[in-house]
Amino acid sequence: MKLSLTEIGTRAKAAEQPLRTLGRTAKDAALLKAAEELVAKSDMLLAANAQDIRKGEENGMKPGMIDRLRLTPERIAGMAEGLTQLAAMEDPIGEVIGMKRRPNGLLIGQQRVPLGVIGIIYESRPNVTADAFGLCFKAGNAVILKGGSDALLSNIAIVQVIRDALAACNVTPDAIQLIEDTSRETTTEFMKMNGYVDVLIPRGGAGLIKAVVKNSTVPVIETGTGNCHIYVDESADLQMAVDIIFNAKTQRIGVCNACESLVVHEKILDALLPALKARLDEKQVELRGDEAVCRTIPDVKEATEEDWGTEYLDYILSIKTVASLDEAIAHINRYNTGHSEAIITQDYANAQRFLNEIDAAAVYVNASTRFTDGFEFGFGAEIGISTQKLHARGPMGLTALTSTKYIIYGNGQVRP
The missing domain is CATH 3.40.605.10 (Aldehyde Dehydrogenase; Chain A, domain 1)
Structure with a gap:
């Protein structure tokens, strides 16, 4: 009844x-x-x-x-x-x-x-x-x-x-x-x-x-919704970056802590993107990138302004190129939803700046955004x-x- x-x-x-x-x-x-x-x-x-x-x-x-x-x-x-x-x-x-x-x-x-x-x-x-x-x-x-x-x-x-x-x-x-x-x-x-x-x-x-x-x-x-970013710094361990991005994007696509947006330092585009695309192709992830990304790897759809702020909940990933940590932080703080953001870096000072300056509920260094979860944080549930x-x-x-x-x-x- x-x-x-x-x-x-x-x-x-x-x-x-x-x-x-x-x-x-x-x-x-x-x-x-x-x-x-x-x-x-x-x-x-x-x-x-x-x-x-x-x-x-x-x-x-x-x-x-x-x-x-x-x-x-x-x-x-x-x-x-x-x-x-x-x-x-x-x-x-x-x-x-x-x-x-x-x-x-x-x-x-x-x-x-x-x-x-x-x-x-x-x-x-x-x-x-x-x-x-x-x-x-x-x-x-x-x-x-x-x-x-x-x-x-x-x-x-x-x-x-x-x-x-x-x-x-x-x-x-x-x-x-x-x-x-x-x-x-x-x-x-x-x-x-x-x-x-x-x-x-x-x-x-x-x-x-x-x-x-x-x-x-x-x-x-x-x-909130989760337009979660991962920023790959110029000092990042590239294999670590590929592994983390693959997990954050594809382990479960329909959750709020999945990575939806990737930000990459321009100095490592050529070294990172081909290896990353090969890995993401395993799950047929569609990439949408800016002009520099489209020049670097084939079969990438040109991103629109809307892509930077979209929670896809799908096998889609936007990629933005930046020239500095300052630009990365500014981009993420503009388009994020205050959920979970991560930096992949070997530079301690950059890691600390990212932790201090990113405005979000959870901020990671060298780890997948998928850990933002009550069970993973030891709460039993959330x-x-x-x-x-x-x-x-x-x-x-x-x-x-x-x-x-x-x-x-x-x-x-x-x-x-």
Whole structure:
């Protein structure tokens, strides 16, 4: 039975109080039970996902988006592992952050508390359903999920498995709810549920994120798109550069931390590009370059201004030539989306300047941008990659889903 948004919001608010006071032992037991059940019910999840995949292929969905949508036994096991890791992590709720004594004898400190009810709007990736639940639940929050129509059956199946696991542990199943109506009107209404939702987190493409930021009356934590760059400095180890670029571009094309744009120092164009193209040809990556790139290697499409700022989510890579580190930094800061940027260099001073001057949530030296991920950063899972600068930035783990309140101990003080 589909519930109205008001009914879903009312249930979430009712779940908020018991979740706020739920102890770590009960939380961890529920997380482990949910992980166990996801693996045990893999066949059911894969069957639901197969229907979503078939519908996507019939509708002409691009390969990168199909990859985002697809569940495999390994990905289901990864979802379960994320919940298991969360169960092993310290519970942030109740942590006292500092305590100072004022001259009047008052002891004033801060204590970490849940945000309350978190709404998440996301596209395509059904693994987000389990990750979002786990993080919100461990941090003491109720979560209302609004997935895309392309993953609806997968999301319904995952949510049902988790709700059954919660009920088996005597925890309110309304800790997680899914909005099954995927219409635009319902999505817009969800963005305005101030009386029920404390914060809204969009996960998806640029269009979705822009729509949520523009239309929501609920406070938004913006998780951005990923026009991620790799700059190959003139001192770079070229084999290292080829290996890193190949991984960052092709290991998974439909993710926000994949490399979309390459910036190359003009002094190493001739040495780098032929070897790089030969490697990328293995995956039939289309290259779009500036004039210097087009002169250096054959079969390169001339890049347009739009290419420098595009998140392709496809086997396409733009290549820009620069004459200096200053020019590389300026280009990247102009066109990046504040997500993940990398430099390949053997020059320590250039590496430090890149780290200091690039404006992004994650900045790498001699490593693939694909590591910008909560699991890789040791968070167990992530709710998204925040590209904004308030409250949270970068992969958002447990503490990003909490707030604080002041706690004050006195012994009879009154204000004069």
